[in-house]
Amino acid sequence: MLDTDPRSRRVVVPGVRWLRFPRRLEGEYRNYQSQQAVEAFRVNAFYILLLYMLLITGIYALAPEQIRGWWLSAYIWEGPIVLVAGLLAQIRVLDRYFPYYAGVGCFLAVALAVAIPGFMSDPRAILLAHVSIIYALVIIYAMVGLRFTVAMIAGWTGGLVGVLIAEGLGQGLDWQVLHGTYTGISLVGMFLCYSAEVRDRLLFFNQRQLRRQQRHSQALAERLHRLSREDSLTGLANRRFFDEAFDREWRRCKRSQQPLTVMLVDVDRFKAYNDGYGHLQGDSCLQKLAAELHRYSRRAGDLVARFGGEEFALLYPETDELEAQQLASRLCRSVRSLAIPHADSPEMNEVTVSVGVATMIPNQRHSAGDLLEAADQALYLVKQGGRDNWRLYEAPPAAGQL
């Protein structure tokens, strides 16, 4: 989409000189342009009306006395055109129709302005009438905010209809004066309108690119952030994330004097599983176990992480020993119910886990590391006791309560 020539450092935007982006982008631009234009027109309509009133009173003062009445009765119709367009612009549900009603309004205003001199015979009056043609053209090309093509179609078809009315029904037009005013100003107006639209399209395109790049960078940053906290094999939180959360929950439970539980879950005989079924099957087994363990983090603050290798760590803030034991017991049963075959396990023919549990209310005498160490000791005892079980850490009597 964006072509950057490294030698000239010029950005080439597709279709901008032809005022036509590729299809989807063009649709986006038209919506954007039309919205910008109608918002500006809501205010500009009042200035256009003000200018119109100044012009009409100015010309009224300058016009020969005998044609003043007629002249006013013809030109007065330019006012309602601006007024109706201005009022429609205030109705927000009609915003998307702005190019249509503003285009039609411009067409009518030009047709009227061009036709009127055809019904005049006084040379001074004709000259003054051409001033209002200039006024109408300046308004449509510079103040309404129409796209170049719409303004051009409205300007030229309006002029054509005005000429046909003046030539057919009136006394005809002074073509020399008409070329000096209508044709000349139309060409200048078109040029200005074209240049403004090219600038506007470039601005739109650059803003869009910028927004896209911002979104892209944001998505990338979020992805990196997630990856830095996630274990790639299982999708669970990784060790780093666990350590941060553990530290945070330790401090939180210390402040609120609530119990904090940690569980270490180790897959039994996993080396034998890998040896028997292959490493890939081993990975798939870890993924199944991770998905099952993930179900055991239900409350805010609960966390299931891959602690490393075939070991998982579960964190339960505000969870006492009783709840912890119930959870550990359910967890062992859940793993067994997965019934993942493990033919090389001497204890069972299925994959099982050993769970070490430790619970404490954080205090000054202990650290988060002590709690983890306690869970590890409990796990060790489960392994010693034959695996496929759970155990709550109990402090030896001499050491006192953990």
Ligand SMILES: Nc1nc2c(ncn2[C@@H]2O[C@H](COP(=O)(O)OP(=O)(O)OP(=O)(O)O)[C@@H](O)[C@H]2O)c(=O)[nH]1
């Ligand atoms: N497939 C696979 N295997 C892994 C991964 N991480 C660690 N392991 C394997 O897990 C096994 C762990 O074996 P050990 O620590 O000896 O323990 P074990 O065989 O489970 O025996 P116990 O823990 O005493 O029941 C090793 O063979 C590691 O290679 C992994 O990401 N994928």
